[in-house]
Amino acid sequence: MKSSSDRTFDYRDSHKKKGAHYHQGFAEIPYRTLMWEMEQRVFDRILEDFYSASAPDHLDFACGSGRILGYLSDRVASSTGVDVAASMLAVARANIPDATLVECDLTRDDPFEGRAFGLITAFRFFPNAQPALRRDAMAALVRHLAPDGLLVFNNHVNAASLVKRITRLCGRKRPSMTVGEVRRLVDGAGLEIVKAYPLGFLPMTEKWMLRPLRLAKAIETTASRLLPGSNIALNNIYVCRKAVSALVSTSESWIGALSTAGIGLTASLVPFLP
Numbered sequence: 001m002k003s004s005s006d007r008t009f010d011y012r013d014s015h016k017k018k019g020a021h022y023h024q025g026f027a028e029i030p031y032r033t034l035m036w037e038m039e040q041r042v043f044d045r046i047l048e049d050f051y052s053a054s055a056p057d058h059l060d061f062a063c064g065s066g067r068i069l070g071y072l073s074d075r076v077a078s079s080t081g082v083d084v085a086a087s088m089l090a091v092a093r094a095n096i097p098d099a100t101l102v103e104c105d106l107t108r109d110d111p112f113e114g115r116a117f118g119l120i121t122a123f124r125f126f127p128n129a130q131p132a133l134r135r136d137a138m139a140a141l142v143r144h145l146a147p148d149g150l151l152v153f154n155n156h157v158n159a160a161s162l163v164k165r166i167t168r169l170c171g172r173k174r175p176s177m178t179v180g181e182v183r184r185l186v187d188g189a190g191l192e193i194v195k196a197y198p199l200g201f202l203p204m205t206e207k208w209m210l211r212p213l214r215l216a217k218a219i220e221t222t223a224s225r226l227l228p229g230s231n232i233a234l235n236n237i238y239v240c241r242k243a244v245s246a247l248v249s250t251s252e253s254w255i256g257a258l259s260t261a262g263i264g265l266t267a268s269l270v271p272f273l274p
Ligand SMILES: C[S@@+](CC[C@H](N)C(=O)[O-])C[C@H]1O[C@@H](n2cnc3c(N)ncnc32)[C@H](O)[C@@H]1O
Pocket: 011, 012, 013, 014, 015, 016, 061, 062, 063, 064, 065, 066, 067, 068, 082, 083, 084, 085, 088, 104, 105, 106, 107, 122, 123, 124, 125
């Protein structure tokens, strides 16, 4: 597989022939199943902590086969997914018939004409994408985020995690993202991290699991509760909002525009004043 360090690689093309098999992985590959179960608990907590008063309109960017979209669909006001891969969207369409699913690249097109969403999610996307696509995607998501909305995304391949350190020593080079890269991406888009949920502390992979599985699962669940600020988990879920400074500058530009319009209107009325 080509990786983000390959200059000809464009992550947009990565899943154009994938679909059902990808989706099945979350039910069949033990490590994926474990991560997915823990991610669902994190979503339960996010909905409880941030959306108990009203259900948001949800946009799932790079929704793929609709894993996240389907899980949240009962608890949001509306469900919209976008992806560039028709084959992935076909699986999502079969699984979530009520969702609005759009085949598009949000970094290049805007099928929503500036519509804003109260909750945007982007999972298993950022560490895999090449740096320019990461930045373009983040900017597109911020454009569609309501002023009081939240962006929830994950870095499921944390370069500083124990398991990544070990696999690197074994000579495996796969795409990943450092905590610093996540911070710069978030800051650069005018966002701030409100909360982070680390998942996946034990040195396990999709090919190699510690056993018994029940014990591994109990350790993982306890560790993610006890070590909320840790930077060594493999999969980190970030909850972000628009940074206060970004909101202030937006409102300042509105105030600026309004006062300029006001001055212009007053000036044009002067000749008619008694
Ligand atoms: C690993 S899958 C993740 C699917 C889903 N979010 C999940 O967590 O199961 C990554 C997805 O990103 C999509 N993708 C890549 N570049 C994209 C872009 N520019 N706009 C929309 N989707 C994109 C791919 O087609 C693929 O379906």
